Amino acid sequence: MTVTVRFAPSPTGYIHIGNTRTALFNWLFALKNDGRFILRFDDTDVERSKAEYAEAIATDLDWLGVKPDRVEQQSKRFAIYDAAVEKLKRAGLLYPAYETAEELERRRKLRLTRRLPPVYGREALKLTDADRAALEAEGRKPHWRFLLPNFKDDPFSPERTEVHWDDLVRGPQTVDLASMSDPVLVREDGTYLYTLPSVADDIDLSVTHIIRGDDHVTNTGAQIALFRALGAEPPAFGHHNLLTTISGEGLSKRSGALSVGSLREAGYEPMAIASLAVLIGTSENVIAAPDMAALATHFDPAATSKSSAKFDPAELDTLNRALIHALPFEAVRDRLAALGIEGEKAEAFWLAVRGNLTHVNDAAAWWRIVNEGAQSAPDLTPEDLTFVRQAFDLLPPEPWDRETWKIWTDAVKEATGRKGKALFMPLRLALTGLHSGPELADLLPLAGRERILARRP
Template sequence: MTTVRTRIAPSPTGFLHLGTARTALFSWAYARHFGGQFVLRIEDTDVARSTQDSVDQILESMRWLGLDYDEGPIYQMQRLARYHEVIEQMIAAGTAYRCYCTPEELEAMKAGQEARGEKRRYDGTWRPAPGKVLPPVPAGVSPVVRFANPEQGVVSWDDLVKGPISIANEEIDDLIILRPDGVPTYNFAVVVDDWDMQITHVFRGDEHINNTPWQINIFHALNAPLPRFGHCPIILGDDGLKLSKRRGAVSVTAYEEGGYLPEAMLNYLARLGWSHGDDELFTREQMVGWFDGSHLAKSPAQWDPAKLAWVNAQYLKQADDARLAGLVAAQMARRGISAAADERLAAACALFKDRCSTTVELADWLAMYFAPVAPTEQDLAAHVTAAVKPALAALRERLSAAVWDKAAISQAIKDTIGEHKLKMPQLAIPVRVLVCGRAQTPSVDAVLALFDRDTVLARLST
């Protein structure tokens, strides 16, 4: 049986966006499901726009998502000699040819076609044919190399997502496969790469459907085995337009900074275009067990920030508190707040995580333990009244001498309430406002117990 080999091949012209991350997830899960291999390739032939920063960001995104690869990263620009070798073989075999048309000649050619109501395409001026006399090679023109696409017949494949697709060869132009500067074009390089890397299954966005006929024909011209293709529908933003690097999308790493957990992001991405019954939440291991290439949606998926936040909240509730402490400490550091990821911070995470959708929200809550608070004038006026200030002073006195734990703090509050004939909210809310900077928190005794005693006493004295 052939070993399943999949790949993800991002272009380092920007960050790894969500659509590519989803494709990477599908490719990774498919390979893992069948015990195969997953390859990372960096398609960096767009030399003018490719950057090392983008490569670094792609690698960091893959690391954060936990999409481990068995080979790579493999860089196309380090494979130029291989592409040139194949080009020469194709020219010798008659499946590719050099074209000396200048950009001006090509534009004039296509303008004439448009004026005649014809489809704009290369007219085959330099394509060899039996009995055809080619123009003299012009001086000073660096040629491109074009693929001699079959002129008759139909290109067909059974798409893993879309089902059977057919496109007539007469609709397909003679594609440029090598630029004058010696750098191959996407549709050629990707075929040689997939052939050399023995890729068996290609998952990618359905914007590539129009590229697939050219690629299939090049595979055939090389007598190379054809991978199975699966073209996944695009992801739409909440405005109904396509998410992309150039419009509306943010990077995968921005979601890390935004306080999302990688397992939640993978879970959410998986459900954008794939399902397993009615399961909304599942582990990475469950997805690998289920992902056999079936149940992939044919229609576009809608990005829903509220649904992602809900999924993340579910994972946050289940997350290990020590791990959350490290993530919250990192969020604090971004704000210039120093917070040790210790047992106290872990306990605070345990107390507050059920109220939060992200570690950013968790850090919003827990910043009060490490930085000054600023209650609103409205809260101070509404809750810290002249009538309650004697009780606050009495509570402060009791807390200064109490054992510093939840039970003792609770007793001090109860004793103060009894002494001053108050109800719990009449004292607890002013305490929250002064100590926490807000009127609502979890149980006030549990919240105070996680503070340093001196901080509580100082804030109650104001």
């Protein structure tokens, strides 16, 4: 058996870091088990689904390093769902119901007042052919419910019926089908709700493991029953915890909160996003994995906490810095060239500044400083101004290399008596306009004597 997983986003918006967690859990599970990864667009909602969202999702996944073995669209697979509906109808497991939402709500409240569980009472099963004809003559159209196997002989006398599965994340799980209403699989207008196409596709595509958010745990019992009603053995299930914002709010594709696209545009590295999306809310240390193979060694679905995890962008900054500080020049050559950073000094420049960057694009500011100096006049006291002017008079001749900074500052120290911060900080401010940054020993030869002299205040 080949391990087969799927990521099934609805193309109704851009995927966010929470969606990414699900995609990566599946991708890494397939990677660790030499399995297959299917990207399936659940686009049966024709009004809200858009091709540009599907394209954006595919682009985001590819950028993250997720490479599907197969891509499917539910909107092109209706024949499979139609066949599943007919199979259920023939077996007497899909029945028409005509209640309006208002009627169902009244019945729910009535059951609550009687201290009964607020589940559907299967009143539609009592309708005769004449009753259904009369309702349809009124203009009502049926929705179709799946008859859960939670009774022996009388569907109006449901009994506790436990469905068990060993969750890949949460361990042994139990759902009582008697505590659930028969789920609606087909709407009044003939369109499908999520459950039936999802199960039919999982059967047709030979999905062996379903890994998804724990907001689907309560759905699993009914879905397992549906798999069996359609003659298939259910796959293994795993339900990971959900990510929230740092304030505890849920993530939404509609709001665009922490979307992969926005994080990419903000300059984050794909493996920083992937590392945090996978490892946060687990017993694993959150580290910046350099690639997917390395991340897979830290991935264990069973190590995931059962409580939700808060996604803190500050942690993303930390991981991003760790990755950038280790990036060789070859890995960023083209990105630096796009920023105008190229030529014979580009590699030396990158090695000099990468340890001070949060994003690769931040290198552009240091390139300007190296070539043009401080972007605003340095804030020097009168005493420091006098000191800096004296120091500039002591600049050594070229050629310059990494030892030039020490030669220069030793001469300045001897001439002025200054040392430590009192010596180095005014020079840093005069040269860069900033209180911190890359080693000046590295920046000095990159700028050259002529450019440095031009910065004499």
